[in-house]
Amino acid sequence: MNGNIKVAVAGFLATAVAFGPARMGYGLFLPRFREEFGFSIETAGFIASAAYGSFLLALLLTGFLSPRLGPRAPVIAGGLAAASGMGLVAGASSVHSLAAGVILAASSAGFCWVPYNNAVGRAVSENLWGRVLSIVSTGTTFGIAGAAVLALAILNTGFGWRITWAVFSVAGLAAAVVNAFALGDMRGGGPRDEGAFGIAEDMGLRELLRARAVPLYGVALSFGVTSSIFLSFAVEHVTDAGGLGGGNGEIGPILFLAFGAVGVPGMFTGEFESRIGLRRLLRIIFICSFASLALLGVAPGSWATVLVSAALQGGFVMTVSAVLAFWSLRVFPFIPAVSFTAVLLLVAAGNAAGPALASLAATRIGMGMMFLACGGLSLLTALALPRGVREYSGNQSGS
Structure with missing residues (x-):
């Protein structure tokens, strides 16, 4: 596969999962979560804030890792965080395990976004940077819409929300695997890796x-x-x-x-x-x-x-x-x-x-x-x- 297309597709998938179900799925299913686990609106707000807080912490960690390990490692970490977190949500037995899954899944967005500026700079022809980055960022839109369509389809077949989150988790794992191969030659820091701290x-x-x-x-x-x-x-x-x-x-x-x-x-x-x-x-x-x-x-x-x-x-x-x-x-x-x-x-x-x-x-x-x-x-x-x-x-x- 052409290198430009490979990076665009991998980045699109990473942002679709990270900024779609992993980051926004909690709000999509909040009424069902409250019905299932019986927590207050204040608790709901603090879980949401903690999830967004994990995004902030992941951004900081990515700023430390990217110049040292290259873009590949944080993007894979983001995919695995999404898969693990959404898997925890699918199997949650209490509000505490639900919160842990939501918070872990939401961190994936902090790992996946910024590294692609470096990945595109290293692997894509300069005249195509804008186009490829637009494709990568558009993954957010399709990730949100896709999560909604999947949720609607599964819920209308009579299956519960847990099946939906299990499918989300598989998508997160797929994103990690695809990016592991697509960014396979970007393991170390490179000349375009502008560290957020260095x-x-x-x-x-x-x-x-x-x-x-x-x-x-x-x-x-x-x-x-x-x-x-x-x-x-x-x-x-x-x-x-x-x-x-x-x-x-x-x-x-x-x-x-x-x-x-x-x-x-x-x-x-x-x-x-x-x-x-x-x-x-x-x-x-x-x-x-x-x-x-x-x-x-x-x-x-x-x-x-x-x-x-x-x-x-x-x-x-x-x-x-x-x-x-x-x-x-x-x-x-x-x-x-x-x-x-x-x-x-x-x-x-x-x-x-x-x-x-x-x-x-x-x-x-x-x-x-x-x-x-x-x-x-x-x-x-x-x-x-x-x-x-x-x-x-x-x-x-x-x-």
Whole structure:
């Protein structure tokens, strides 16, 4: 198989599993988990935050391992973490074993994303870097949608959620095996392996504290908080509100299918940004996030409202993910892997804090008001973007 295709397919599979069922499957099945194990919404929030926290820790560990072992080792570790964690969920006998599986599976996303910047740089023709990285990142969209379709198909055949998670686990093992072969010649550190710690030490951590990076960091943190709250509690909120007129077992899969399918346009984020400018694009997409969260907060009992909410949030997540990658490169052109890792750490910090804070708020003001407050954060982010953001736009006159 052509080396470019081999890396693209392996990376697509790794991100599909890691950012699909491994990272987002908990929110998809949360109502069933609570019914099975009988835990509170606060416990649900802390499990979600711990899972996102494992993503943060995996990012840090990957930053240490990649320059020393190359991209192969952390990507394989991510696949094995996904397989093991989702296997634990499939066989969980208590909320503690469930939590352990969810947390371990979610760590896979931290192992699989950043190393592919190095893998593509080492194995893919330079003129194809953008195309291959787009294919790799699009695995997220298809992983979420695929997990939803699989869950819907298995649940409609009368099998329980455990079978679904067993299939997820097999997919994680397959991702590890495929990447072991596809990245077989990338065992050691190479000239393109920019360590998240080594280069940062050479350049000085102060390089990451430049004033013009503040909007980038603010967007990353806000994005981390709001997206994790939606992914953790959207299905639970709709279910608690009385469902959608029957077929409540289908709520999660259909909501996540809408979320994943509408994320496909995220592949064209660069084109959108070149036409309208970065600041305008960010304002539009954060207003979409506000609308998504507000709609879910005020009208969780309507299929139309819920599907529009999920679609808007899916477009928001995929678009901002793409923006963060090229925006960090523009702000820090000489330390791209370091800067992207720093941005992802802020996303992960928001991910870890969001669900725990949201669950505490929901017990006091209600789930609907909590979603409205979360939407307010997205709206505030849109309004607070400074005019200087246009400095980093491909179309300098566009915003």
